[in-house]
Amino acid sequence: MTTPGENSLLQLIGGTPMAWIPADDGGAGYRAKLESAGVGGMKARAAVSLLSGAAARGELAPGAPVIESTSGTLGMGLALAARALGHPVVLVVDDELEPDMRALFRAYGVRLEVVERPHPDGGWQQARLDRLAELLATTPGAYWPDQYDNPDNAAGYAAMAQEIIDQVETVDVLVAAVGSGGHCAGLTRVLRQHWPELRVIGVDSVGSRIFGQPARNRVMRGLGSSILPRNVVYPDYDEVHWVGPIEAIASCRSVAARTCLAGGWSTGAAALVAGWAARAEPGAHVLTVFPDGPHRYLRTIYDDEWCTARGLLGIAASDPVEIAAPAAVEVQGWARCRVVRDPAGARVPV
Known part of the structure; x- marks a missing residue:
């Protein structure tokens, strides 16, 4: 709440x-x-829309965890939106995420899952998505906003x-x-x-x-x-x-x-x-x-x-x-x- x-x-x-x-x-x-x-940069606008839309459709339960892949910018927006709307956040990032960004996410109380090797074909993006799929399968009630394919x-x-x-x-x-x-x-x-x-x-x-x-x-x-x-x-x-x-x-x-x-x-x-x-x-x-x-x-x-x-x-x-x-x-x-x-x-x- x-x-x-x-x-x-x-x-x-x-x-x-x-x-x-x-x-x-x-x-x-x-x-x-x-x-x-x-506050939160441009993608805070998208983050609020992603979470609010999911909640309105019943796809995101109150207090449920949110898991997303990000190179960093959407993650900042999600951290703010999820805090305002009452959800913990897990961000799947990669090993090239800047140290300053990692420190800031930790200060915001965001859990980071760091992918250490790029996918041989899909690069860091696909590697993050593969790890995200594993997390979704083991985290009951978690919601994936899917920034790439979500209207x-x-x-x-x-x-x-x-x-x-x-x-x-x-x-x-x-x-x-x-x-x-x-x-x-x-x-x-x-x-x-x-x-x-x-x-x-x-x-x-x-x-x-x-x-x-x-x-x-x-x-x-x-x-x-x-x-x-x-x-x-x-x-x-x-x-x-x-x-x-x-x-x-x-x-x-x-x-x-x-x-x-x-x-x-x-x-x-x-x-x-x-x-x-x-x-x-x-x-x-x-x-x-x-x-x-x-x-x-x-x-x-x-x-x-x-x-x-x-x-x-x-x-x-x-x-x-x-x-x-x-x-x-x-x-x-x-x-x-x-x-x-x-x-x-x-x-x-x-």
Whole structure:
């Protein structure tokens, strides 16, 4: 059972500000929704929706444990949502989760199950899901939100879409980092009712399967996937960009230096493509979302020693390479494709 104080935690989610981000010295730029200003980050919105929806359908009993796989960001949102709604949380994470994140989860009273080896085909993601299945089989009454295939994920971003409508006069282009697919699906669904001509650019990671490239080991966390999430609504996208870690790091650092606003891999990748879109189409109203802040990444993205040891401070591409079809060539860095297909064939949108 929750107390009034616990439920008041939910009031801290959302209501985040919008910022103007310059893309060059000539006046081009775009707007960014700063989700780091909301407690729990962007995915706290999805977490509340996932748990509330399950409870309303009777799938999540009062006080029942919640078990989920995460690279970290959804875990932060789930920790907050579950605390507010009265559920213990078990997070299945992998050995590459940052020490600072592990410490924070422990401080929040979250139990971590750490997977130590990636799956030979599905990488860390599949390894986490395999361990999650074992936990579900041995934990009576446990609920798995399944962020990758649960429509409640997308539904959690309806309020963000309405905030955007209230904050800006118009949006021509939405640039969205894609991991589980939830926030782009949720935003597009609402924003296109308001702005029917809205164009959507998906931002994926090099080495991700989502848009038809082969899966490879990825240093970037929080976007991209080694599996094919059903929450990705392929017809929503007008084009897709794949971004590599060198470009994402350079973008993160550039935005931080220009604005004193900083974030992680998804923020850097989305900022890179949003800036490109703003320069490529002067006068277009471009918007993106910065999902979280910099603190998780101070020992990685913003650490010269860490980046140098991994060869990630190289020269970043200034424009994407364009490919004719998603599987035409295996991309190694920033690339763009104006053909978007579901790699699994036609699926019914969630």
